[in-house]
Amino acid sequence: MNISLILEMAADAAGDRVGLVCDGKRWTYGALLAAARGAAENIRKSGCEHVALLDESSEAAAIALFGAALAGVPYCPLNYRLADNDLAALLARIAPAVIIGDIDRVNRLCPDAGNLVRTRADFVAEAQAASADAPAEGDEGEGIAIQLFTSGTTAAPKAAILRHSNLLSYILGTVEFGVADEADAALVSVPPYHIAGISALLSSIYSLRRILLLPAFEPEAWIRLAESEGATNAFVVPTMLSRIIDKLEGLTADLSSLRAIAYGGGKMPLEIIDRALDLFPETGFTNAYGLTETSSTVALLGPDEHRAAHKSDDPQVRARLASVGQPLPTVELEIRDEDGQVLPAGERGEIYVRGDQVSGEYKERSALDADGWFPTRDAGWLDEEGYLFLAGRADDVIVRGGENMSPGEIEDVVATHPAIGDSCAVAVPSVEWGEAVGLACVVRPGHQAPSEQALCELIRDRLRSSRVPEKVLFVDELPYNEMGKLLRREVKKLFAD
Amino acid sequence: MKAGTKLKSAVCDTEVMVIRLGEGTIECGGAPMTEDKVAALGELNAGFAAGTLMGKRYVDAAGTFELLCVKPGKGSLSVDGTALSIKDAKPLPASD
Numbered sequence: 001m002n003i004s005l006i007l008e009m010a011a012d013a014a015g016d017r018v019g020l021v022c023d024g025k026r027w028t029y030g031a032l033l034a035a036a037r038g039a040a041e042n043i044r045k046s047g048c049e050h051v052a053l054l055d056e057s058s059e060a061a062a063i064a065l066f067g068a069a070l071a072g073v074p075y076c077p078l079n080y081r082l083a084d085n086d087l088a089a090l091l092a093r094i095a096p097a098v099i100i101g102d103i104d105r106v107n108r109l110c111p112d113a114g115n116l117v118r119t120r121a122d123f124v125a126e127a128q129a130a131s132a133d134a135p136a137e138g139d140e141g142e143g144i145a146i147q148l149f150t151s152g153t154t155a156a157p158k159a160a161i162l163r164h165s166n167l168l169s170y171i172l173g174t175v176e177f178g179v180a181d182e183a184d185a186a187l188v189s190v191p192p193y194h195i196a197g198i199s200a201l202l203s204s205i206y207s208l209r210r211i212l213l214l215p216a217f218e219p220e221a222w223i224r225l226a227e228s229e230g231a232t233n234a235f236v237v238p239t240m241l242s243r244i245i246d247k248l249e250g251l252t253a254d255l256s257s258l259r260a261i262a263y264g265g266g267k268m269p270l271e272i273i274d275r276a277l278d279l280f281p282e283t284g285f286t287n288a289y290g291l292t293e294t295s296s297t298v299a300l301l302g303p304d305e306h307r308a309a310h311k312s313d314d315p316q317v318r319a320r321l322a323s324v325g326q327p328l329p330t331v332e333l334e335i336r337d338e339d340g341q342v343l344p345a346g347e348r349g350e351i352y353v354r355g356d357q358v359s360g361e362y363k364e365r366s367a368l369d370a371d372g373w374f375p376t377r378d379a380g381w382l383d384e385e386g387y388l389f390l391a392g393r394a395d396d397v398i399v400r401g402g403e404n405m406s407p408g409e410i411e412d413v414v415a416t417h418p419a420i421g422d423s424c425a426v427a428v429p430s431v432e433w434g435e436a437v438g439l440a441c442v443v444r445p446g447h448q449a450p451s452e453q454a455l456c457e458l459i460r461d462r463l464r465s466s467r468v469p470e471k472v473l474f475v476d477e478l479p480y481n482e483m484g485k486l487l488r489r490e491v492k493k494l495f496a497d
Numbered sequence: 498m499k500a501g502t503k504l505k506s507a508v509c510d511t512e513v514m515v516i517r518l519g520e521g522t523i524e525c526g527g528a529p530m531t532e533d534k535v536a537a538l539g540e541l542n543a544g545f546a547a548g549t550l551m552g553k554r555y556v557d558a559a560g561t562f563e564l565l566c567v568k569p570g571k572g573s574l575s576v577d578g579t580a581l582s583i584k585d586a587k588p589l590p591a592s593d
Contacts, residue, residue: 001501001514009567013551141501165501172516172565174589177552186591199593207591235593262592288592297592329587 002141003167004069006206007033013178014208021185021229022058022213029205032062035124038131039067040138043098046116050094050147053077053192054087055101056215060120061192062201063127064100065146069164072139073098074147077193081482084109090149090157098123141165147363148195148292159363160292169356170199170295171206173330180209186233187226189214189240194483196265196288199296200235209233219247223255230257235288237265239484242272245279255280260303264288266484267390270322277310289324289388291376293367295357299333299388301325316383323387331355334373335382338404348381348406350394379406396488398427399435403466407488410437410469413462414455419447424478424491428471438495439469442477449474471495503567504530508541511549511570519561525549526572545580547573555581 007029010019015030027035043051051068053061053075061077068075076094078087080102088109091099096114099106100123107117118126141164149157186204188211190197204211212229214222217240226234236244241263248255261276261283268287277285284303290296301323309321327333334342335349343349352373360367360374368374379391391408398405407425414423421444428438443449452472460468479490502515508526515523523530527542549555551569556562562576563584574581 001516005514005567009552012568172554174592176586176588196593203591203593209591233591260591262590264592284590286590286592290592300590300592302590328589 001164001168002069002138003145003164003171003202004036004066004138004141005168006171006202007036007066009177010205010208017182017208018210019205019208020059020062020211020213022215025059027059027062029208032059032066034131035059035063035127036066036070037134037136037138038129039063039123039127040070041130041134042116042126043067043071043073046096046098048073048096048098048114048116050074050076050097052091052094052097052099053101054080054099054106055120055192056080057188057192057197057213058120058215059213060100060124061197061213062205062211063124064098065198065201067127068098069141069145070138072141072143074144074161076147076149077198078149079191079193086157093159094147146198148193148198150292160359161361161363162292162295162359163361166295166357166359167199167202169330170297171202173357174297174328175203175206177206178208180204180207182208183230184232185210185212185229186235187212187214187222187229187231188235189217189222190235190237190265191482194265195290195292195296196235196237219243220251223247223251223253226255226258227253231255232257233260233262234258235262235264237484238263238268238272239266239480239482241268241276245272245275248279256282258283260284260286262286262288264290264297264324266480267486273306273321274310277306287324289390291378293358293360293374293376294331294353294355295359297328298331298353298355298358299324299327301387319383320387323383323389325388326386327353327388328355330357333382333388335380336375343381345382345384345386348379348391348409351376351378351380351388351390379408393488396426398425398437400430400437400466401433405437405467409463410439410459410467413459413467414439414441416462417450417455417458419444419450420455421445422478424486424488425469426488426492426495428492428495430470436470437467438471438473438492440473440475440478440491440494442475498532502532504532504564505534506530506538506570506572507535508539509570509572510568511566511572511574512568513549513555513564513574514567515563516554516565517561517563521562521576523562523564524575524578525570527575528572541572545573545575546571549574550583554584554586556584557581 011033091110287301430436506525
């Protein structure tokens with residue numbers, strides 16, 4: 001099976017319907033498929049082993065994704081925000097490759113004679129030119145569809161591999177073909193190198209929902225595009241939602257077409273989602289939890305659950321606004337302790353998932369266990385009704401004198417202090433305990449920083465004395481990456497200085 | 498045959514992709530489906546003429562077989578003479 005089936009079915013069922021809009025240009029499913037077939041022909045002729053994109057989102061991302069699939073070559077979108085030396089290391093790992101986008105940077109960092117380097121415009125024009133003579137038949141799709149370098153918040157980037165079968169299982173299991181109305185449109189503003197940026201293309205095309213690509217996120221541009229094209233759906237990461245809300249407060253904009261907003265990719269602050277639910281009273285919100293290695297979403301909290309939690313007086317229902325919901329019907333999920341024992345509801349451990357969409361595979365090795373379970377390295381717990389709560393990365397666990405503690409439990413308590421806007425607990429070296437807790441805090445604007453002693457007392461009262469930080473730092477802001485992921489390794493460095 | 502194989506009807510326009518399969522003959526419109534298109538379409542069996550719908554998944558009662566309709570046609574799908582039915586998909590909110 002080949003993911004190109006998604007675009008082929010869309011083109012078969014609705015070839016003349018507009019499937020993608022970017023920078024004012026409109027592409028029908030038929031035109032996208034023709035260009036993808038032409039791109040596949042050019043990729044085959046190049047003899048390259050990867051197809052990489054070093055560019056913001058555009059039609060070229062969709063054409064390269066499906067063109068690579070038809071040619072049977074892994075598609076490997078790269079993070080253009082990486083520093084030169086990090087990017088050069090990744091380019092060296094994928095050469096010889098067809099590379100689309102920033103040709104000057106590619107030629108400077110990786111002058112490999114085997115590469116075929118093209119600007120976005122040239123790649124698209126050459127694909128269109130080759131389409132007339134390109135065969136309709138594509139690769140069988142037995143191999144790798146996508147290779148994504150993980151963001152590496154804890155270590156060097158790993159090359160995660162998604163097979164055609166993983167991605168198609170995800171799409172067939174979660175999306176009904178052609179379900180969207182012709183007026184429906186999904187605003188996609190996540191970068192093309194993020195799994196959500198890829199799954200958004202696949203899901204939208206399979207549902208025949210027109211894609212509105214915003215090449216680079218900027219809140220006002222997002223609002224204006226949603227308004228002018230009548231976006232009905234959107235996917236955002238938490239930082240985007242927060243910036244959209246801030247911008248909306250000073251603008252007149254009609255976003256009444258927006259029926260559904262899905263979010264994921266990082267922890268959503270309660271305050272932001274509460275404001276969003278008030279600001280968009282008619283919109284359905286969905287929180288999606290997933291990883292690159294799981295072909296995107298494995299659990300979700302749906303619109304009705306958001307509304308129920310938002311206005312509930314029942315603390316357990318209210319708490320669900322911080323949950324990532326329940327596993328998809330096609331995915332199995334367990335919480336396990338360090339010895340691999342399955343834990344009961346309420347106990348924190350590592351999240352394991354299993355299902356056809358779960359690849360759990362890296363270029364170097366598979367992380368699946370003998371029974372096909374993938375250890376996500378995310379920590380979490382399930383409540384009595386099976387709602388999943390995340391508690392940071394398993395690697396972020398602080399081990400103090402043999403006692404394991406999760407940063408999340410400390411941060412959750414610190415968040416209840418009225419003067420603290422954000423916090424991060426990390427392991428700091430301790431002569432006595434091996435590791436101890438270091439706590440970095442951001443004071444809310446207009447508040448006085450609490451004393452270190454006050455924070456320590458709060459934690460001692462609510463948790464155990466072992467959780468009390470040995471070091472407390474007050475910082476102006478915590479380091480996040482562009483997708484809203486807290487960079488804990490950077491916070492650790494603050495304590496080393 | 499393996500998952501991912503595409504099969505064509507011998508009596509109508511229907512094409513399917515095999516998602517899951519077991520032992521048995523996959524048929525459309527009462528006739529076995531084939532990997533290559535037949536030169537001339539045969540006659541549709543009136544007992545298997547309810548038609549296939551684009552993008553629907555068809556399953557047997559045991560869940561051994563699952564076929565995705567990638568081109569619709571007039572015949573309906575069966576395995577060894579037993580009709581397949583459309584898989585009930587619980588609608589999920591769009592999450593990406």
